[in-house]
Amino acid sequence: MSEQMHPLRIAAAPISWGVCEVPGWGQVLSASTVLSEMSALGVVATEFGPPGYLPAEPGELRELLGPYGIAAIGGFLALALHRDPEAACAAARASAELFAAAGAEVLVLAAATGEQGYDTRSQLDDRQWRTLIGTALEIREIAAGHGLRTVVHPHVGTLVQTGPEVERLLADSDLELCVDTGHLLIGGVDPVELTRRYADRIGHIHLKDVRADLADRVCCGAIEYSAAVRQGLFVPLGDGDVDIETLVRSAHAGGYRGWYVLEQDTALAAGDTAAGPSRDVERSLRRLESIGAALVSAGAGNERIRAVGA
Template identity: 85%
Template sequence: MTEPMHPLRIAAAPISWGVCEVPGWGHVLPASTVLSEMAALGLTATEFGPPGYLPVEPDRLRELLAPYRIAAIGGFLALALHRDPPAARTAARASAELFAAAGAEVLVIAAATGDEGYDTRPQLDDHQWRTLIDTATDIRDIAAGYGLRTVLHPHVGTLVETGAEVERLLADSDLELCLDTGHLLIGGTDPVALVRRHPDRIGHIHLKDVRADLAEQIRCGAIEYSAAVRQGLFVPLGDGDVDIETLVRCAHSGGYRGWYVLEQDTALAAEDTAAGPTRDTERSLRRLENIGAALDSAGPRNERIRAAGA
């Protein structure tokens, strides 16, 4: 397999093929199908998907991934951090143990409400907020014991969603963020501005492009998140209203060298196949590769400019 002609570390995620942790979200394609589609696109890394989607026994996981030459880099775990810290810590430890055994790098946690889905959420009091922060910090320390980094994912329908909540998290903790371009924009945060303000707090990136018109309808309560997804909320990179190229350039110039995970949340009907998600993921992948190639070609020029000015 040839090395990519760009400096970006690109991974995929099963949610781009409709595999979601929410009960009743949609048709779930077999892992073998999703991995085969990823491999056909030339992708060599993936997140795990929902707990249990990939095997939890390390030997079985390696046997499943090996034919596709795909590595598991980590995954997403939605936990009620504010409500039941012992249960959250136990679940995180189990995932961290699996991730480490698989050679993964990162544990992505979200501050779940404790209810199913992402369409409604409560407001926290100060004590619950402090519990959320403390539990997330505990989980970071647990994961570090397994050699993993932990990032907190601002996410629609969780307790860290809005711009104010993201800024409060950054002020009240030293946790790194999973910068999810789509969920941030939907929650009211400009992801480009965020990476410019806090380049040192970006620990992982999920790349999505989003239709701003549907994002606004979610924010004002005119439509639920799950319905917006089914109406085409997420689109291939470059087709929506997130300035993906500027974001990648800002993250790279700010020193970010982690994974760029292609994620276009989708929900499949029973009759749907992998063809549509694969087509969209390929478009996003080629767009990101082109951005990366431009970064790579700019590097030597920038080095020459700095040397000439020294």
């Protein structure tokens, strides 16, 4: 099979079952429950979830993941890169050590404000911005020392959220991006266009579909991000306003061969079960598999055309 015919590498993340690092976000299902749901859907890889959600001791982590046939590929780490570089690097080093010991490959870094949650954020002056970039580059070196790639995740309620901030990050550094289709759209960035323009800077992809009406309200400050999530901001792939198929096709055509992580941020109320999130993840998974199958079919057709032409 040629490189053009490789299937998509699909993973999941605990946030799709409401597991979030924000205090008071909602009910947190146990790791065994979430992993069991992933395994039942045929998911073979996951991000770690919030620090401490999965065991921090490598042996315990392998013992937990093994029976489910799920590999850990890395995880999300939100750090105040502009405030205390030494503390941020220490936290990143601890996560990188765990990720590497688990056989993971990517550290997904977000420029946190230093406050709890993602509902408010401040603006940085030039000095703080330079500190943010410098700290991110230092963390990339730390992660590389453990065999990990580092990608920066534009994220609602962080210091890299809007189009100008994403463009400035790309201009001021050679850092790679985590393209999160939902957070980019909410920040006013077209994720499909970004993927086309910066194919060589895409290091990781989080796939969400989004209701544009709610995204617009978050973007203009009419509603807080957490409230919008509870009102159904994120929906299964194909049910929202992100052109997921075009984005995947563009990323693939641009040479991206990394993970496509299904991430539908949700928040569970007390007493909610895993059934609803699992139903949504299954719909997204089947949609993404369908897109991947079409890529394989198109690749096979191109191979036949080239063979006939030869």
